[in-house]
């Protein structure tokens with residue numbers, strides 16, 4: 001059935017809602033959903049919750065409750081029909097008694113291959129697909145999702161908190177808390193919505209971080225604590241570190257070089273640490289191989305919390321997907337303070353690394369910048 005002006009307006013609304021999910025949901029697609037009952041108007045809307053949380057349809061159905069019965073669902077992306085982290089959205093729409101589903105664009109993932117739309121049709125729900133400009137608008141929001149299809153490594157978010165002068169720590173000193181309370185609270189929710197949180201061994205040695213989600217009410221959405229990962233070519237992580245001491249409660253994965261000392265490996269393993277040996281490049285852990293190993297261990301979204309050398313190495317290897325950086329109105333100063341990104345750098349400004357779809361947000365006195373690293 002051709003879409004009416006009313007359909008087009010509400011589908012555009014669903015596409016706009018999908019944008020609100022960006023930066024929190026990848027490698028899942030960012031999706032928006034609007035439930036409408038014609039003369040009664042919109043009875044529920046929502047967008048994909050952060051990684052590991054409910055999909056857009058489930059969020060909108062929870063808002064609408066019983067009023068979803070007989071409604072038309074406008075979804076920017078075809079509802080999923082296979083069971084993944086959450087139950088299939090197509091089933092949820094069927095059970096809620098939705099009458100018709102208007103879809104921006106079909107799901108491009110091979111795992112889906114139209115399963116959701118087939119499920120809806122089987123249940124005699126009318127399915128209408130957008131065409132032309134509207135379909136292209138819905139499709140544009142899927143660029144990041146497409147990038148991850150068939151890829152056997154996690155989505156990588158580089159996170160740092162820096163002073164106004166772009167420093168993440170005083171000269172090789174502890175990272176301390178550079179950003180304010182609101183930024184730190186958000187960081188703890190990001191940890192809960194990641195499968196794992198990683199640092200380089202120098203950050204582990206200098207700051208001795210726990211890398212857990214420490215919110216007063218515990219991780220949101222009943223999420224488990226994220227696993228902790230350390231990139232540590234020669235297994236320098238001491239048994240006395242906060243992470244190793246708590247490895248029995250929250251898993252620690254240490255990625256090391258294949259030639260790392262056997263005795264150190266045995267000592268860490270006897271403290272419940274999982275050691276993942278991978279090839280080395282220039283004497284250091286090959287990050288591409290490290291990501292593949294983490295993927296095999298079920299890590300789909302990885303939050304990399306520094307430090308400078310690790311950020312530089314991820315960017316140089318083209319293995320970072322997203323940057324989420326806090327900027328605090330404080331000045332560290334001094335040429336030896338630690339910059340946000342180390343590595344060999346670039347010779348001319350033309351070679352600068354641009355970020356895409358950049359979003360700025362104010363958090364108390366701090367700013368948060370999020371952007372995607374171009375493919």
Ligand SMILES: NC(=O)c1ccc[n+]([C@@H]2O[C@H](COP(=O)([O-])OP(=O)(O)OC[C@H]3O[C@@H](n4cnc5c(N)ncnc54)[C@H](OP(=O)(O)O)[C@@H]3O)[C@@H](O)[C@H]2O)c1
Pocket residue numbers: 159160161162167168169170171172173174175176178199200201202203204206207231232233234236283284285286287305306307308309310311313338342
């Ligand atoms: N404000 C913030 O947001 C924040 C966050 C984190 C850290 N920090 C600060 O950052 C400082 C530490 O940063 P950092 O740059 O000195 O160290 P880092 O990035 O934490 O760790 C670097 C180490 O990681 C290991 N590594 C393993 N594989 C690597 C690879 N492929 N490429 C590069 N390194 C690899 C190397 O040691 P091996 O060769 O022995 O493996 C390397 O020396 C600390 O002062 C900390 O407080 C601040």
